[in-house]
Amino acid sequence: MKDKQKGALLGLAWGDILGCPVEGWKKHEIELVYGTYRELPEDYLFDKIPDNKKARLRPLGFHSDDTQQALALIYHCLTFEGWNRQAWGQILVQGFIEKAWRGIGRNFVAAVHRLRKGGLLKESGSSSSGIGAAMRVGPLGAIFYRPEQKKQLLQATIESTLMTHADQLAAVFAAVVSYTVSLFIQGFSVQEVWEKLHSFTKEAEKQTKSLAEQGWKVDHENNQLISNMLEQAMEWIDKPIEVVRNQISECARPYLASGFTRAHPNQGFVLLGGLHALLMASRSDLSPHQILISIINEGYDTDTVAAIAGTILGARYGIDWIPIDRFYDRERLLKYADALVDQQIPETMSTFLSIEAKLTQMEKDFQQQLKSGNI
Numbered sequence: 001m002k003d004k005q006k007g008a009l010l011g012l013a014w015g016d017i018l019g020c021p022v023e024g025w026k027k028h029e030i031e032l033v034y035g036t037y038r039e040l041p042e043d044y045l046f047d048k049i050p051d052n053k054k055a056r057l058r059p060l061g062f063h064s065d066d067t068q069q070a071l072a073l074i075y076h077c078l079t080f081e082g083w084n085r086q087a088w089g090q091i092l093v094q095g096f097i098e099k100a101w102r103g104i105g106r107n108f109v110a111a112v113h114r115l116r117k118g119g120l121l122k123e124s125g126s127s128s129s130g131i132g133a134a135m136r137v138g139p140l141g142a143i144f145y146r147p148e149q150k151k152q153l154l155q156a157t158i159e160s161t162l163m164t165h166a167d168q169l170a171a172v173f174a175a176v177v178s179y180t181v182s183l184f185i186q187g188f189s190v191q192e193v194w195e196k197l198h199s200f201t202k203e204a205e206k207q208t209k210s211l212a213e214q215g216w217k218v219d220h221e222n223n224q225l226i227s228n229m230l231e232q233a234m235e236w237i238d239k240p241i242e243v244v245r246n247q248i249s250e251c252a253r254p255y256l257a258s259g260f261t262r263a264h265p266n267q268g269f270v271l272l273g274g275l276h277a278l279l280m281a282s283r284s285d286l287s288p289h290q291i292l293i294s295i296i297n298e299g300y301d302t303d304t305v306a307a308i309a310g311t312i313l314g315a316r317y318g319i320d321w322i323p324i325d326r327f328y329d330r331e332r333l334l335k336y337a338d339a340l341v342d343q344q345i346p347e348t349m350s351t352f353l354s355i356e357a358k359l360t361q362m363e364k365d366f367q368q369q370l371k372s373g374n375i
């Protein structure tokens with residue numbers, strides 16, 4: 001059980017780290033450089049990687065926004081022995097001031113700006129049904145895994161999501177991820193997990209609606225899209241992967257935000273990348289590593305979809321499959337994984353932010369060197 005709790009973070013971090021070298025690439029672009037991308041490279045193949053891709057590379061083994069925001073959430077919940085929305089707002093703002101955050105999207109930045117200007121916590125979130133919150137919440141399911149902690153789990157997941165992503169789909173799907181993690185940690189089978197997910201999702205939809213009634217900004221506050229979708233998706237778990245991916249695209253297409261041209265299963269929309277990660281992590285015909293690799297070779301939002309699948313796989317299988325020696329910041333990530341079990345806060349807030357800021361600066365320097373042709 002302890003390994004499954006730790007796996008919720010280490011699996012997330014591994015999905016993030018493994019997906020980073022091809023983040024935002026198309027499938028054919030990955031094929032041109034790597035053939036099939038099978039593992040974290042020992043070194044970048046700089047002579048094969050196009051210049052426009054080089055500019056966004058980070059040092060191999062570095063974790064990105066997915067993991068650092070998960071660490072912030074873990075830190076926050078352990079410090080406050082639960083959920084405290086003021087404190088979460090403060091971490092988001094302080095991390096921004098200290099330049100700790102990296103790889104962040106415009107919705108996250110816009111939400112933090114609103115908080116920084118003194119905006120109300122209930123109204124800070126951006127209009128986004130993306131997977132930028134689902135990617136970080138898995139470890140909450142390791143902190144609040146006991147059945148009697150379900151209320152805390154729901155509150156922490158939904159409110160922390162709404163403060164950056166003010167959308168019912170984003171919040172409910174994030175709750176699905178953290179609850180799935182808690183169920184695998186308790187030892188339920190895939191079948192049992194999916195059976196429980198249905199009524200849980202309805203509960204999360206109700207809770208989000210009631211927050212909207214209490215003044216929270218929540219787009220799409222009154223719908224059952226996620227619970228309906230999961231009910232259908234339950235039938236797809238063991239279908240061939242290509243069939244699953246087609247089903248995901250077909251079902252998500254009518255709900256794509258304007259500007260989306262393709263319903264690709266690795267796009268950062270909860271009904272695409274989110275559902276894809278959940279379904280892939282529920283498969284039993286592939287090893288955890290094969291699952292992450294299969295996701296990543298599809299391209300698009302590789303690190304984030306793999307991070308969501310990774311947190312679930314870690315909770316399902318523990319940590320033996322995770323090559324922790326490939327993590328650049330392994331000692332520290334291991335301490336955070338231990339903290340999920342023993343609830344001991346691994347470092348002070350100022351240390352957390354200064355280490356993350358240092359890593360962010362190292363990533364920038366690396367990209368600068370690549371741009372100037374020094375690497």
Ligand SMILES: [Mg+2]
Pocket residue numbers: 016064065066103303304
């Ligand atoms: Mg990322």
